[in-house]
Amino acid sequence: MTLRVQILKDKFSQSLGLPFKELLPESVIRLAISELKIKYKKRLFDPFITLWAFLSQVLDADKTCHNVVSKIIAHLAEAEVEVPSTDTSAYCQARARLPEKLLEKLFTSSAQSLEEKVTTEYLWCGRNVKVIDGSTVSMPDTQENQKEYPQPSSQKPGCGFPIAKIGVIFSLVTGAAVALCIDVLNTHDIKLARKLYSFLKPNDVLLGERREQGRQGVQGEL
Template sequence: MNHATPRARRIQQNSVLNHSQKSHYLDVFNLMTSDALFDRIESLLPEHRERLFPPTETLSMFVAQALNADRSCQNIVNQAAIQRLSGGLPTCSTHTGGYCRARRRLPLALISEMTRFLGSHINRNSPTEGSWYGRHVRIVDGTTVTMPDTPLNQAMYPQQGGQSVGLGFPICRVVGITCLLSGALLNAAIGRFKGKGGDEQTLLRTIQDTFQAGDIVLGDAYFATYFFIAEMQRRGIDILMEQNGMRKRSTDFRRGRRLGQRDHLIDLAKPKLKPQWMSTEQYQAAPESITVREFKASGKIMVTTMTHPKTESKIALKQLYKKRWSVELDIRDIKHTMGMGALSCKTPDMAIKEIWVYLLAYNLIRLVMLKSALLVGIMPRSISFKHCLQIWLLGANQIDLLDQAQQKNLLLMISQKRVDNRPGRIEPRAVKRRPKQHALLVVPRMQARKQITDRFAAIGA
């Protein structure tokens, strides 16, 4: 995970958005109603009567909020009112109540399904030249997101246990599956950070149907468990992960079938104790043992189900695993560049919708990157996400005025900023510039306010 300071996150987010104080929601609407997506959106729309904010327009405005430096509902409603005025439509009120109610009516299934559909669309249309020996590579990882400190959010997504009441923020966990080739988000699961069923392994099990036979799954050591590996083998899916800490301590390359220096095949026995999440039937159906390959590379012990050293060499697997870092950059783009790290919605249902809206907005930017990459014949991941977002925000207000040739030039501009290939890059998780010092709250804010007023009252007396 990336651990940026609040100041560093603000600097990064502002550098993306400082040239654009607003994102034209109608341009998001036009992108979402393109030929590839319109039919799918229509099939997911709930029955509704004509309102000032119909579902499709409401979703477009919600996505524009996620891309906006000013994420307030007031700002997006002001944009809508001005757009209606400039378009010759009847004026509407700038009060936010109607829009907020329209957001609450949006089905969560509409937003999440659109995100998954868009991720699949990007994946299907991405060039295959960059695939790993013709196979799709999926990366899985998890992160956390904080919410406003409200009683409802705290009840559903409690703050971390070490924080005092009134001093922490509700927090949830998000596990996502991304495509190595295109960077698109294919699926995600959201759960509590604290409590049963909120760990990354549990969340991954809820979305593991996203993987298809023939896929390769990259992940960190936390996911390399016996039952997950066994399930992937059963489905014809290969994994490449760092060895789980419990197993790492007992790895002995003198055992098993030797494939090379510190490279062997080993049979792992099924754990004798059934996990709490597993039913008795599932435990009994799991194989009594599985054969995996373990090898050591760059000081790490890796585990994989790709067992043929001639066609899947140790060096090739080592280079493939290095690309797992791409998902860390994807998380940085979503949380810090786009600003999803700290949500704005004050109820749990709306906060989950907000997360999915951010993920939908992320895939929309990835779609623009794909179009740009196909135009110039490069891989989508070679384009800078941050640069694409900047160009999109700067050009959003002008897209309606551009002809086809000018829109093509806009895509060419997006492709001009490339991401350098820096394998094995090492950077400390620290910043040189120190943020301004502010004391941390050690009591709830209302109590701190009372202490200040009491102090002033004592001085006045």
């Protein structure tokens, strides 16, 4: 992690209230909700408050629901709005209600917004360089998750967690992720990379790492 990224991460985690309100304005979220025709009830933990809180929770060193609810209370108190109790159940239920398609829409629109601000002086030989990489993520041990993303076969049933392999394309200029795909753990890296090719544009340069065994990673241009 670069020093600049760490500084920004620390700034957000140490902030009172919900700092993502400034980075992801309500107007942007409202537009996405409208385009996706998502209906929601007007309540204290609406999609806006819940999403800002969820993003803060992900970045915070203290990822407990109690901590994020305290940030919500600070945010609402500053806005002179009736604050909820410190009980976390309402927030957890609201977070579970966030539609996955809304998160995907905001992921895409945020990356596009940053890309639109890139000028030619930041391009490499007039080309936009994209970086491809992969990783794995674990998730709660539920029947649904185990069915979709089985744990490693080397682990005995009940002794492991579902694990998925993810592939991501980043913009070298903005640092933002512009594409993401998820598959089962034993998916080959090349297969995962091919799923991301459709997100590349003409004249993009795709950069990937070299394998430890000497095999070449995905590198090239369109």
